[in-house]
Amino acid sequence: MVVRGKAFSSSTCPKVCVVGGGPAGFYTAQHLIKDVQVDVYERLPVPFGLVRFGVAPDHPEVKNVINTFTQTAKHSRCSFYGNVNVGKDVSVGELLQAYHAVILSYGAEGNRSMGVPGEHLAGVYSAKDFVGWYNGLPSCRELNPDLSCDTAMVLGQGNVALDVARILLSPLDFLKKTDITQPALEALAASRVRRVWIVGRRGPMQVACTIKELREMATLPGTRPEMTPADFEGVRDALKDLPRPRKRLTELMMKTALEPPGEKERERWSGASRVWGFRFFRSPVEVLADSGGKKVAAVRLAVNKLEGSGEAAQAVCTGETEDVPCGLVISSIGYKSLPIDAAVPFDPRRAIVPNSMGRVQQVLGLYCSGWVKTGPTGVIATTMNNSFDTARSLMEDLDSGKLDVSAEKPGSLRIAALLEEKGVNPVVFSDWEKIDRLEVSRGEVCGKPREKLLSVEEMLAVARHLIGHFDLQ
Amino acid sequence: MAASAAVRTSMGLTLRLSRVIPDCSTCPLYRLKSCVNSSTSLQRRGSFDSFRTINRHLQTTIGLCGEEDSSTAEDTEEVVNVVYIDRSGRRIPVKAKVGDNVLYLAHKHGIDLEGACEASLACSTCHVYVSDGHFDKLPEPEETEDDMLDMAPMLQENSRLGCQIVLTPELDGIELTLPKITRNFYVDGHVPKPH
Numbered sequence: 001m002v003v004r005g006k007a008f009s010s011s012t013c014p015k016v017c018v019v020g021g022g023p024a025g026f027y028t029a030q031h032l033i034k035d036v037q038v039d040v041y042e043r044l045p046v047p048f049g050l051v052r053f054g055v056a057p058d059h060p061e062v063k064n065v066i067n068t069f070t071q072t073a074k075h076s077r078c079s080f081y082g083n084v085n086v087g088k089d090v091s092v093g094e095l096l097q098a099y100h101a102v103i104l105s106y107g108a109e110g111n112r113s114m115g116v117p118g119e120h121l122a123g124v125y126s127a128k129d130f131v132g133w134y135n136g137l138p139s140c141r142e143l144n145p146d147l148s149c150d151t152a153m154v155l156g157q158g159n160v161a162l163d164v165a166r167i168l169l170s171p172l173d174f175l176k177k178t179d180i181t182q183p184a185l186e187a188l189a190a191s192r193v194r195r196v197w198i199v200g201r202r203g204p205m206q207v208a209c210t211i212k213e214l215r216e217m218a219t220l221p222g223t224r225p226e227m228t229p230a231d232f233e234g235v236r237d238a239l240k241d242l243p244r245p246r247k248r249l250t251e252l253m254m255k256t257a258l259e260p261p262g263e264k265e266r267e268r269w270s271g272a273s274r275v276w277g278f279r280f281f282r283s284p285v286e287v288l289a290d291s292g293g294k295k296v297a298a299v300r301l302a303v304n305k306l307e308g309s310g311e312a313a314q315a316v317c318t319g320e321t322e323d324v325p326c327g328l329v330i331s332s333i334g335y336k337s338l339p340i341d342a343a344v345p346f347d348p349r350r351a352i353v354p355n356s357m358g359r360v361q362q363v364l365g366l367y368c369s370g371w372v373k374t375g376p377t378g379v380i381a382t383t384m385n386n387s388f389d390t391a392r393s394l395m396e397d398l399d400s401g402k403l404d405v406s407a408e409k410p411g412s413l414r415i416a417a418l419l420e421e422k423g424v425n426p427v428v429f430s431d432w433e434k435i436d437r438l439e440v441s442r443g444e445v446c447g448k449p450r451e452k453l454l455s456v457e458e459m460l461a462v463a464r465h466l467i468g469h470f471d472l473q
Numbered sequence: 474m475a476a477s478a479a480v481r482t483s484m485g486l487t488l489r490l491s492r493v494i495p496d497c498s499t500c501p502l503y504r505l506k507s508c509v510n511s512s513t514s515l516q517r518r519g520s521f522d523s524f525r526t527i528n529r530h531l532q533t534t535i536g537l538c539g540e541e542d543s544s545t546a547e548d549t550e551e552v553v554n555v556v557y558i559d560r561s562g563r564r565i566p567v568k569a570k571v572g573d574n575v576l577y578l579a580h581k582h583g584i585d586l587e588g589a590c591e592a593s594l595a596c597s598t599c600h601v602y603v604s605d606g607h608f609d610k611l612p613e614p615e616e617t618e619d620d621m622l623d624m625a626p627m628l629q630e631n632s633r634l635g636c637q638i639v640l641t642p643e644l645d646g647i648e649l650t651l652p653k654i655t656r657n658f659y660v661d662g663h664v665p666k667p668h
Contacts, residue, residue, distance in 0.1 A: 059595065061590050061591075061593035061594070061595035062590060062595045062596065064589065064590045064591040064593060064595070065589040065590065065596070067591065068587075068589060210620070210623065210624055211620045211623055212617075212620045212621070215620065244623065244628065245623035245624070245628070248619065248620075248623060249623070379596070379624060380589055380596060380598075381587075381589065381596050381597050381598045381624065381625070382626075384587060384589065384598055385626070
């Protein structure tokens with residue numbers, strides 16, 4: 001096997017491992033398996049990260065990328081090891097000793113907090129947890145969000161905020177045919193939420209969502225939009241100077257907010273029992289409790305004005321506030337990476353692993369890709385580019401000799417021994433395929449693409465063939 | 474997955490025999506979203522248009538449709554010459570056929586054009602630049618394609634999604650360039666070197 005002029009025999013094939021089995025991990029692996037052996041370690045028994053637990057249930061085409069990742073996982077030079085907690089079951093230092101290189105692709109499992117009083121009252125959730133709950137993330141299984149109120153407030157105006165609003169207001173008939181979890185479906189069926197405000201601290205031209213998601217809200221059956229025309233002052237004049245993506249997005253927002261509805265819309269809106277809208281120039285300063293003191297009853301919002309324009313515009317407090325009654329608050333202001341291991345450099349202010357082109361400067365052989373490298377923004381395509389770049393850096397280092405692969409490394413053999421000592425049993429890809437088949441067959445029974453297993457225990461039991469195989473045809 | 478293999482072999486026969494719009498959900502072209510007529514546009518058009526579409530499928534070779542595919546064009550009238558320019562600037566000429574899909578054609582020839590959502594207009598990873606003189610010969614993009622293009626880094630006037638380009642005779646000589654610079658949010662302000 002030749003690597004850019006170098007010849008590696010199979011016994012001295014460079015061995016690399018990736019920490020995190022989501023899009024970043026798999027896209028990085030995809031570019032490396034041409035030349036090196038790649039082992040992917042994942043904490044959960046199931047792979048695919050946010051593609052499985054983040055992408056909305058009603059966006060199944062976005063999940064098609066799983067087929068690409070499956071191909072990578074089944075490549076002869078790739079091995080998947082689920083149920084392995086790097087940082088606890090095995091350290092990054094042990095991985096660096098066992099492999100020629102380690103790539104951290106473990107994403108952002110934490111949450112940016114609002115930092116306001118009342119944030120921990122009942123009825124206040126992070127979007128990360130809410131999304132994890134309806135997508136079957138095992139750690140969010142017990143969330144049980146209270147959907148018995150009339151009004152929900154989502155703080156943040158990115159795609160995650162719009163996903164949350166859309167799932168809260170979607171007709172049940174739509175959701176029934178998706179891979180949304182059964183408990184979430186039942187909770188949404190009983191939901192009394194009729195109004196969702198999507199609140200942002202800046203204006204219409206600074207929203208972080210993309211046009212596809214906005215279009216989905218604007219055309220969501222059973223709903224009608226309600227916005228404040230004054231928020232759009234000056235926007236029409238600024239349109240002509242905007243780059244195309246921002247221009248098209250802003251035009252659609254103005255159309256939705258300001259234009260009198262056409263006949264089709266009027267018909268839809270007259271029958272609409274649910275309302276949604278953007279609220280601009282508002283920042284949360286306090287979550288207010290009800291008379292019992294334990295649950296949210298309203299949010300105090302500071303009124304802002306904008307200084308500057310475009311992407312760099314800043315929200316500046318005017319001193320005015322307003323209290324908006326609501327019974328459900330979902331904070332969608334960003335995910336956040338967490339440090340995994342004391343040996344790994346971590347920048348707590350930017351919440352990333354400091355790097356240059358994916359190389360962790362202070363530690364030879366250590367790289368990073370995905371959100372832990374650049375911060376938690378971007379869609380799957382962004383992460384793809386990001387991961388390819390890291391893979392390229394690694395290959396450059398391999399070619400130049402900066403990364404010394406002349407000595408043989410034990411790779412997964414050493415790690416398997418370490419894990420066995422700790423009583424940790426990795427889940428290999430064929431084990432995941434058992435879980436996959438069971439989920440799909442359970443989904444078929446109720447017309448869904450899959451019915452997800454909701455706990456790590458159940459996933460492991462199926463992987464070990466202890467339960468579930470009787471369900472398979 | 475066995476069902477889809479069976480469908481693939483019987484698909485040709487089924488389409489020829491069908492007098493009405495077939496059930497698209499079983500067709501691998503539809504399932505893989507490489508059917509040039511998305512379900513939404515099929516619904517928009519009348520059934521007669523759909524029948525014309527069915528006939529067009531019989532004449533086309535879409536890369537993944539194994540039965541009807543041949544790697545060399547026998548009928549020279551059907552040949553469409555395509556040049557891919559990959560991310561390192563290398564020119565890769567390809568002899569394609571009328572009806573070929575630019576994304577799957579690239580895959581067939583080992584060109585590094587990603588198609589994360591498998592041609593279902595849910596991503597922008599198959600973003601390409603289309604040569605002058607050919608760009609205007611393409612049909613207008615659907616709104617959904619424009620929406621996805623908006624998310625592609627380094628968007629240009631001649632940007633299109635490769636999965637939506639189906640080759641016709643007048644596209645002979647088309648050159649498709651893969652965007653070079655990847656867009657990365659370097660937190661420290663570093664600008665990546667073009668490669």
